[in-house]
Amino acid sequence: MSKPVIATASLAGCFGCHMSILDIDERILDLIELVEFDKSPIDDIKNFSRPVDIGLIEGGCCNSENVEVLRAFRKNCRILISVGECAIMGGLPAMRNTIPLRECLEEAYLHSPTVAPEDAVIPHDEELPLILNRAYPCHEIVKVDYFLPGCPPNADLIWEALTALLQGRPLKIDYPILKYD
Amino acid sequence: MLFYDINKPNFMQGFLMSSIKRLLKKYGKNRLHLITFLKELQAEKGFIAEKEVQKLAEALGLSMTEIEGVITFYHFLTDKKPGKYVVYLNNSITSEMAGMEEVARSFEQEAGCRFGETSADGLITLLQTSCIGMNDQEPAALINDVVFTCLNQEKVKKIVAWMRQGKPVQEMVEEFGDGANRHELVRAMVKNNIRKAGPVVFGDFKPGEAIRKALDMAPEEVIEEVKKANLLGRGGAGFPTGLKWEFCRKEKNGEHYVICNADEGEPGTFKDRVILTERPQMVFEGMAIAGYAVGAKLGLLYLRHEYTYLKKYLEHVLQKMREEGILGQNIAGKGFDFDIEIKMGAGAYVCGEESALIESAEGKRGEPRDRPPFPVQKGYLNQPTTVNNVETLATATQIITHGAGWFRSMGTPVSAGTKVLSVSGDCEKPGIYEVEFGLTIKELLEMVEARDTLAVQVGGPSGNCISEAGFDRKICYSDLATGGSIIIFNKTRDLFAVVRNFLDFFIEESCGWCVPCRAGNVLLRKKFEKIAAGRGTLQDLKEIEAWGKIIKSTSRCGLGQTSPNPVLTTLANFRELYESRINKEADFIPEFDLKEAVAEACEITGRKFTEEHEHA
Numbered sequence: 001m002s003k004p005v006i007a008t009a010s011l012a013g014c015f016g017c018h019m020s021i022l023d024i025d026e027r028i029l030d031l032i033e034l035v036e037f038d039k040s041p042i043d044d045i046k047n048f049s050r051p052v053d054i055g056l057i058e059g060g061c062c063n064s065e066n067v068e069v070l071r072a073f074r075k076n077c078r079i080l081i082s083v084g085e086c087a088i089m090g091g092l093p094a095m096r097n098t099i100p101l102r103e104c105l106e107e108a109y110l111h112s113p114t115v116a117p118e119d120a121v122i123p124h125d126e127e128l129p130l131i132l133n134r135a136y137p138c139h140e141i142v143k144v145d146y147f148l149p150g151c152p153p154n155a156d157l158i159w160e161a162l163t164a165l166l167q168g169r170p171l172k173i174d175y176p177i178l179k180y181d
Numbered sequence: 182m183l184f185y186d187i188n189k190p191n192f193m194q195g196f197l198m199s200s201i202k203r204l205l206k207k208y209g210k211n212r213l214h215l216i217t218f219l220k221e222l223q224a225e226k227g228f229i230a231e232k233e234v235q236k237l238a239e240a241l242g243l244s245m246t247e248i249e250g251v252i253t254f255y256h257f258l259t260d261k262k263p264g265k266y267v268v269y270l271n272n273s274i275t276s277e278m279a280g281m282e283e284v285a286r287s288f289e290q291e292a293g294c295r296f297g298e299t300s301a302d303g304l305i306t307l308l309q310t311s312c313i314g315m316n317d318q319e320p321a322a323l324i325n326d327v328v329f330t331c332l333n334q335e336k337v338k339k340i341v342a343w344m345r346q347g348k349p350v351q352e353m354v355e356e357f358g359d360g361a362n363r364h365e366l367v368r369a370m371v372k373n374n375i376r377k378a379g380p381v382v383f384g385d386f387k388p389g390e391a392i393r394k395a396l397d398m399a400p401e402e403v404i405e406e407v408k409k410a411n412l413l414g415r416g417g418a419g420f421p422t423g424l425k426w427e428f429c430r431k432e433k434n435g436e437h438y439v440i441c442n443a444d445e446g447e448p449g450t451f452k453d454r455v456i457l458t459e460r461p462q463m464v465f466e467g468m469a470i471a472g473y474a475v476g477a478k479l480g481l482l483y484l485r486h487e488y489t490y491l492k493k494y495l496e497h498v499l500q501k502m503r504e505e506g507i508l509g510q511n512i513a514g515k516g517f518d519f520d521i522e523i524k525m526g527a528g529a530y531v532c533g534e535e536s537a538l539i540e541s542a543e544g545k546r547g548e549p550r551d552r553p554p555f556p557v558q559k560g561y562l563n564q565p566t567t568v569n570n571v572e573t574l575a576t577a578t579q580i581i582t583h584g585a586g587w588f589r590s591m592g593t594p595v596s597a598g599t600k601v602l603s604v605s606g607d608c609e610k611p612g613i614y615e616v617e618f619g620l621t622i623k624e625l626l627e628m629v630e631a632r633d634t635l636a637v638q639v640g641g642p643s644g645n646c647i648s649e650a651g652f653d654r655k656i657c658y659s660d661l662a663t664g665g666s667i668i669i670f671n672k673t674r675d676l677f678a679v680v681r682n683f684l685d686f687f688i689e690e691s692c693g694w695c696v697p698c699r700a701g702n703v704l705l706r707k708k709f710e711k712i713a714a715g716r717g718t719l720q721d722l723k724e725i726e727a728w729g730k731i732i733k734s735t736s737r738c739g740l741g742q743t744s745p746n747p748v749l750t751t752l753a754n755f756r757e758l759y760e761s762r763i764n765k766e767a768d769f770i771p772e773f774d775l776k777e778a779v780a781e782a783c784e785i786t787g788r789k790f791t792e793e794h795e796h797a
Contacts, residue, residue: 067775101781124786130779143769 013059023155065129074142215544256528264306279319291341312448316605374612410585416570417664432565437477447641449666467574530690549738592618596657606669641666642683643743683747698741
C-alpha cells in the first residue's frame, strides 16, 4: 500500500506555521516514514504531481495568486486543513482590512519615508498578482475541513493532528497545547 | 441651547472654570455624578469639549481616558460638535414598517445632509437611534430631546422650515397627546393609547393608601404578602419579587437601596412610559414599599434618556408626595424615612440589565458586572440593592392595597395577576393592553384586531418569533414569558428584513466586553446575509445554529445570551423560509467573488482583470 501524500503551502502567512511543522524535531524522521510529500516548500515541489490526501494551508488570501493556489489545493486534496491564525482568521495581514486599499498602497509605495519621490509608483506590472480588497480567511473561499488554531499552532498539536488523521483515531490534545494566553 | 465661540481661548477658560465649578458645587466632587456632569456640560453647547474632559478629569481625580470611555459608551453623549438641532430618528422595525425610509430621505433632502452628518451651515445634525419607546406611533424621532411621533414627509418639511427660522423645538409641538402628556410639565405629542385598562396597574388607585397600609405592617409581613401574591418580575426575567426583597433584607451590612428600572429599551416595549405617565405615584409608592421591606432609605428611578421629557413631571409628582407626607422624612407619621432621586440614563440598551444599570447609575460605562455577587448582595455602591421593573413596583403597590388573594384570583396559578403589553406592528389598535396572564396569542390578535398575521414577536428582539403554529400558546411565565413587547407582522412582511433589523440592533448595542457577543453577532449577521442572498447551504444553517448556541452560552449578560434569538427562533419556527433560500445540493458556496475582490486593485493600478486571472 502506498503512503498517504501531504501537500503544504504558505499563502499570506509568515512561514511561521511551516517552522512550527519543523519544530516536530526528530519526529520528522517518523513522519517521512508515514507519508510522502507532494507540492510543498519542504521538498520544493512547485506543482501538484498527483492527487493528495492531506493539504495543509498556512496563511489567508490577500492576492489573486493566493486564491489560485488555495483553489488548486482544494481541487487536489482530499482533506484540507487551515493551519494557524492567518489561514483561519486572516491574522496580521487582515490588519489592513479596516483601511481602504488605496490608502494602504499609497502609504507603502508613495508616502513611505524610504521611497525616493522620483521612483514613487504603485506597482502595476502585469506579472504581479492582483491584490484583493481585503485579506480573507481560507474558509471564505473554499471549503475547509479542519482548523488547527495557534500563532503558530504548537508543533505537538500539528504532530498529534496529523498522526491522528493518518491513524484514523480521535484527537487527544492536552489543554496547555490549545491554550493561548 | 446656547453657543459660544470655543476658538477664543480666554473666554473658553473662564467659561470652563465657571461651568465645571458650578457643577462641582451643585453635586459635589463625586464621580457618581459623572454622567450628570457630562449631560449638563453637553446641554450648554451640544457636545463635551476635550478641554472640559481634561478639567473634569483633574477635578474628579480620574484619567481623561476614563471620562472619554464614558462619553463614547452612550448614544446621547458626544465629543463632536453637532448642529443646533439634533435629530435622532428611530430605526426600530416598527418605524421601518411605518415608513421610516421615506421620512429619513425627506430629512436628508430638507436638511441638505445625510444621516450621520451635520448640515454645512451647522444647523442640523441627522442621526439614527434604537427604539425610543414610541412603537405605536412611528416613525418617531427625538429632536433636542423633544419627542416627535407619526412623522411623515409633510411634517418633516414643516419641522426643518421651523429650524431654519430658529424656532425653539418645544414650540414645534403643536398638539399634545392624551392624559398627563398634556400636563404643563410634559407638553408632549406622545399618545398613551391605553386600549385595555386592567384591574391592577390601570385599576382603581387611591394615592397614599398602599404606603400607609404597608407601614402598619412589619417589613417581613410586606415581603410575605408579596411572596404570597407570587409576584414575578415584570421586566421579562420573572424573578420572584418577594424573594428578591427577602434576599436584600437579609443582607445585614451597609446601606440598602431600591432602584426602579425605567430603562425600558427592548424594542417594542413602551408600557413603562405609559405607566410612568399615568401611574407615577403607584410606581413611587411601590419603591417606598420596597424600601420599607428591604430596609432602604433611598430609592433611585433610573430613567432612560429617551424619556427625558417626563423628568420634570416626575420630579413634580415626587415633590407633591413629599408635601403630602408620603415621601421623605417620617412618611405618614410612621417614622419611616425614604426618598427618591431620578438618575438619568444616556442611551444604552444594555443598561436595562440590572448590574449594567447600577454601573451606569454610579456614573460609569454601563457594562454588566460579573455575578455573583448579585445586586441584592452588592449592588449600588456595592451595597445591597433591589432592582425592580416599573410595572413590578406598581403592581406591588396594588398587592399591598388589595391583598395577595385578590391578586392571585387573576391570571394562572404560576403566573398570577396581569401583564401590561405594548402592542405594535400590523394591527388596527396598537397600544397598551393590560391583560390577565394565560391569554393566548390568538385571543390577543383578535383583541388588537390583527389580520392575516404571519408572525408575532413576543418579548422583543431578545424574545421569540412565533408562527401560526404557536398562536395557541399562552402569555405566561411557563410558556411565552415577555417583558411586554408584542410586535405583529402580517403576511405582506419580509421576515428577513425583521431579523436583519434585530441583528443590527444587537450589534449596535453590544457593550463589547464578551467576544462571542461582540464578534459573534457580526459573524452571525454575515452568515445570515449569505443565506438571504441565496448563497447559503445546509452547512450554513447548521453553523448558524451552532454559533448561536456558542454566543448564548458564553456571553455573561442577558444581551449576549439572547442576541442570536432573532435568527434562532425564526429558524426554528419558519424553517421553510430559510430552506427556500438555500441551495440544498451544494456542499459549499463561497461568498467570495474574485472579480469583485480585485476590482479595486484594478482601478488603482489601471490593470484589467483578465481571463488568466480568472483561471487563478
